[in-house]
Amino acid sequence: MNSLVQVAYLLTAVAFILGVMRLRAPARARSGNLLAAGGMLLALVATAAVLPAHHLWWVGAALVVGGIAGTASARRVPMTAMPQMVALFNGMGGGAAALVAADETARYLPAFPPAAAAAPALFTVLIGSISFAGSMVAFAKLQELIRGRPITFPGQKPVNLLLLLLLIGVALLLPFDPAARAALLIGFAAGALLLGVSTVLPVGGADMPVIISLLNACTGLAAATTGFVLGNNVLIVAGALVGASGTILTVLMSRAMNRSLANVLFGSFGKLHATHLEQAGTEGEGVRATTVEDVAALLAYAGKVAIVPGYGLAVSRAQQEVRDLMDALLARGVDVRFGIHPVAGRMPGHMNVLLAEANVPYDRLYDMESINPDFPRTDVVLVIGANDVTNPAARNNPDSPLYGMPVLNVDQARSVVVLKRSLRPGFAGIDNDLYRNPKTMMLFGDARESLQHLLSALKDVA
Amino acid sequence: MQANWVLEAYIFVLALFVGFQLISKVPSVLHTPLMSATNAIHGIILVGALTVALAAHGPLETALGTAAVFLATLNVVGGFVVTDRILEMFRRSPGGGRKEHE
Structure with a gap:
């Protein structure tokens, strides 16, 4: 094959590698993607330039239709459907x-x-x-x-x-x-x-x-x-x-x-945990329910708040509300961070994208390793639509099916507020000891509605 | 033929090592764009699709090649556009962010 084409391919490979390298930092990631796209274009032009041009109409039509369909679907897709x-x-x-x-x-x-x-x-x-x-x-x-x-x-x-x-x-x-x-x-x-x-x-x-x-x-x-x-x-x-x-x-x-x-x-x-589902969710004792007003007061006078979102947040489409809550708390001088478990969402990193879409700045998004040491110094943790990934049984109950799973250690914070529809166990069907922890308060209801009420209650806190 | 095969195997294995090194340093915040960007990169198969489609003889080869070009184009264009859209949304806090309350 033409050696000029080989050189073009080499440049393309370099562009891909440098492009992926730029994905290490959010500020440079976009240019990395563009670099990789440029490399791709170079390889395509080099390839087409030296080939016999049979069936140009067919190939051209496939390129145009594929390109238009690809662009259209990529532009329209909502981030939840990513x-x-x-x-x-x-x-x-x-x-x-x-x-x-x-x-x-x-x-x-x-x-x-x-x-x-x-x-x-x-x-x-x-x-x-x-x-x-x-x-x-x-x-x-x-x-x-x-x-x-x-x-x-x-x-x-x-x-x-x-x-x-x-x-x-x-x-x-x-x-x-x-x-x-x-x-x-x-x-x-x-x-x-x-x-x-x-x-x-x-x-x-x-x-x-x-x-x-x-x-x-x-x-x-x-x-x-x-x-x-x-x-x-x-x-x-x-x-x-x-x-x-x-x-x-x-x-x-x-x-x-x-x-x-x-x-x-x-x-x-x-199917694996069907048995756990039956025994869980029966006992409601030891669980402390709270009101929107109490949570608003707690948050307003906290120094450091961590929000732990799960896929339940996206299901109730409450990303915008959670961002408004962040803004309201920041305006009061409260430090707000988001602690995100690797499997929050339907693909790797999905929750980060959903929050970024709601204009939560990426420097407030913390992964599990970097926020876990911070929980003991956190005043309030707000768990929204997450369950198994906050279960302390993963750390201290060897009999639990979750044992050994890396979790967010929210129970180490001074107090925990869990926004949840009901006491129903999470996807794995396993009871969460966190809800019976004396530090924990449950705010029952739809996540989005609860957040809206919380926002208006926060305005009333002097 | 034999020598080529070995050389290609070398390239493959070395690229794998580079890949493992590169990817393991990407923070989990960016895992979705990482996945959609690498998704677009494997659209490089379009180079292969063009190679077979433009040099095809006979209706069967042409049909297979054209279909391959169509699918690969969707992959490349859609992949890069969607990654750009995702990355566009990642913004820093106004006024420096993380350090401001520490």
Whole structure:
């Protein structure tokens, strides 16, 4: 290939690396994204410049329509729907990789490509199709087109394993059967798609941060293996970067949920703790309910307040109210911080985006490691729509299913106010000892309404 | 052929190491834009899609290649635009922020 193109690809790889490097600081992150986009454009122009211009109309139309559709959907999507948007784009990338690899194999039909090209091509078709189909299922779950609860059927695991073995068998058969080759290839792709669907179906809605990260890693890997198929280094480098990123996020998310990846994929969390759900929520004694006026007075005279938002905050669309509360408290000279658990939301870092959208400045957003040492010096913690991630049982009750999970140590603050609809346990179905802590007060009701009342009560505090 | 394969494996493995180093330093505040930016970066598959589509012979290859170009374009353009939108929202406190009450 033209060496000028190779130089362009090298520059692209550098732009990607520098772009991701800039994502370390919020102030420089936007320029990093632009740098990566510039690198992408360079690679595309260089590629197109040296290729024969067959089918220009088809390719041009695909570029224009894809570009318009991509821009339109990316501009319109609300931030709460970001996880499904990312899943959708991720699926597109996986599907494209599978199609490129299939195209490359089809080029040789009815003959068969040499083994060094065939092996990565078939692997790309497999992993790209899994990524495509899996992402579509994740999208449908997040968009609530299908139910988010785990969907399982008896014998699911053996069936999936059998399917995988069958696919490997088909792949091994391909070089030997020229007559059936086209049919086998189609069957191979169809089986891979089916495997993607049946892998993601049993994963529950709250496990989406893990599965989205994993699918992201899969598409990255598929892009890299496409690079092996086409002998294209920039695909290999970019694919490896994304593969590494997706893998790291997958591990971080699993750890933050106190579960192994295998447990997320095969465990069907919703069913696991059905027994806990029955015993929990029965006892209401030892729980202290409070009023909006008391909480307003408490907050108004506090020196340091921490707000711990969970996905419940986004469900009741109270981001704007929480930001108004922050402003009101800041105006009174109260220090306000947000303590955010890694799995608050439906994808890694989702809660930060939702708060940033409501104009909460990023320097008030603290991750778990940096806010935890601060709780003993905090006067009031306001827990809004979060449950399991504040459960002290994760620290001190070895019998709890949450034990060992990293949590926000809100119980170490001087007082805790929990905004909650009822005493119903959280997603994991586990009772939260925090609610029975003498330092804790419960403010029952819809988060958004409670915050609105709190805001007006705060105005009345002299 | 053999030598190429080994060289490509080297590039892949080294890029993986770079990736692990780079990504592990991204703060969790920025994990969503990180994910959507890397999501856009794997849209580099569009380079591969263009390669096969522009050089395709016959209707089957053309159809597969064109479909690949369409999906990859959605991935690239949508990915970068959405990341820019997310990052645009991240703002610092007026007047320096974090230090002001400490």
